[in-house]
Amino acid sequence: MKSISSPPAVSPRPALHAEKHRGPAALADSALELARLVLVHGPVSRGELAKELKLSVASLTRLSKPLLDAGLLVEGELVADGTVGRPVRLLDVRSDSAWFVGVKVGGDLLTAVLTDLRATILAQATLPLADTSTHTVVEGIAQLTEQLGAHNDVVVTGVGVSLGGQVRPNGVVHRAPFLDWNDVPLGALLATRLELPVVVDNDVTALVAAEQWFGAGREVADFAVITVGAGVGYGLAIRNHVIRTADTGLGLGGHFPLDPTGPMCMDGHRGCSTAMLSIPSICLQISVALGRQVNYEQALELAEEGNRVAVAVLEAAAKALGVLIAAAANLAMVNTIVLGGEGLALFTSRKATVVAALAAGRDPEAEAVTLRVASDDFTEWARGAAAVAIQAQAFIL
CATH class of the missing domain: 3.30.420.40 (ATPase, nucleotide binding domain)
Structure with a gap:
C-alpha cells in the first residue's frame, strides 16, 4: 500500500452565496478531514486512513458510513493491501460527482476551465475583455460559466475566481491596480448573478492551494x-x-x-x-x-x-x-x-x-x-481558481 502524508488541514476561503440560495451545511470537521484525505490521496484503505487520522478502524468505518450513504465516498474493488489477511475495499471519491469552474481575470482576457472534483481540467474557454469595468468582468465570468456548463452537459457546483491583487476573505477585491479596482465586492456580485457559491482569491495564492491539494502538497x-x-x-x-x-x-x-x-x-x-x-x-x-x-x-x-x-x-x-x-x-x-x-x-x-x-x-x-x-499558460491559473472553489465547496451534504 502507498503511504500518505498527514491530512491536508487547511482553512480554505469561504464561498459566497446569494442570500436566497444559501448552500447546504458543510460536513462536521472530522468527516471533512476524512473526505479531504480521500480526495487528495485516494483510493486508500480504511487502515491507512485510520492510521493517519489516529482513529480505530471501527471508528473510521462509522465515520465513513454517512459519507458513503450520501455518495460523497465510494468503495472500489477488492484488492490485496500487502498485509496478511483478507483483501480490502479502497475508499475513493467520485471525481465526476461535482463540477467546478475556475476563472483567471487578466487585464484584457478571462481564462476559464471546467474541472472535476480533483481539479482535472475537462474543458476550457477564453473571453476577451472590452474593458475592466465591474459589469463587464462579472458578465464575462457569468457567460463563461454558463457556456462551460451547457457545452459539457453538467451542472456547475461552484465557481472560483483569481486575480492579481488583494482580496479580502469576504470576496471583496480591495486592490487590483491592473484592473483599476478598489473595494469591489466581486464575490457577492457574482454569487447573486450566478446563483452559485463563489470564491475569490489572489491568483498566486490560488496556485498554492491547487498545488497543496493536487500537486506538490x-x-x-x-x-x-x-x-x-x-x-x-x-x-x-x-x-x-x-x-x-x-x-x-x-x-x-x-x-x-x-x-x-x-x-x-x-x-x-x-x-x-x-x-x-x-x-x-x-x-x-x-x-x-x-x-x-x-x-x-x-x-x-x-x-x-x-x-x-x-x-x-x-x-x-x-x-x-x-x-x-x-x-x-x-x-x-x-x-x-x-x-x-x-x-x-x-x-x-x-x-x-x-x-x-x-x-x-x-x-x-x-x-x-x-x-x-x-x-x-493561463489555464494553470484558472485551475488554481477552481481549486479554491473545490476546497470551499467540495463536500456538502
Missing part, C-alpha cells in the same frame, strides 16, 4: 510557489496550510533585491525581482539596447541565435531567478519550490544557470531543493 507539507510573468509572484504553504496574511496580494515578493547592479523597476528599486525577472522588464532592456521593439518570444529566439544583448539579459535574469529560489528556500526553510507563470521559458531555456545560482546561494550541507515546473 500531496508529497510534502511545506513548499513555496514562485511565478514569473507580467510580474513576479510568491506564495507559501507551511504544515499543509496555505499562508494568507493582510498583505497577501500586494506583490511584495516582486521587490525582493536580487542584483545591486541590475536595472530599476517602475518603483525605483534597483535589481529587484520585478526588474530582473518580469517579462516587461526583460523585453524593455533588450528593446532599448537594440533600438527596436522586442517581445518575449523574440527575446528568447534572439538569445537562442546567440544575440549578445539577449544572451546577457536572459543570463542575468536566470541567475537572478536562482538567487530568488535560494532565498525562498533559505528564509522559509522549504526544500520544494514550484515554478509557474507565463515566463517559465526563462527557466526551461537557461536551467543550468538557474541551478548554478541556486546552488551558490545554499549551504553545501543543506538538503537539495526540488524544483517542480507547472504549466506556463
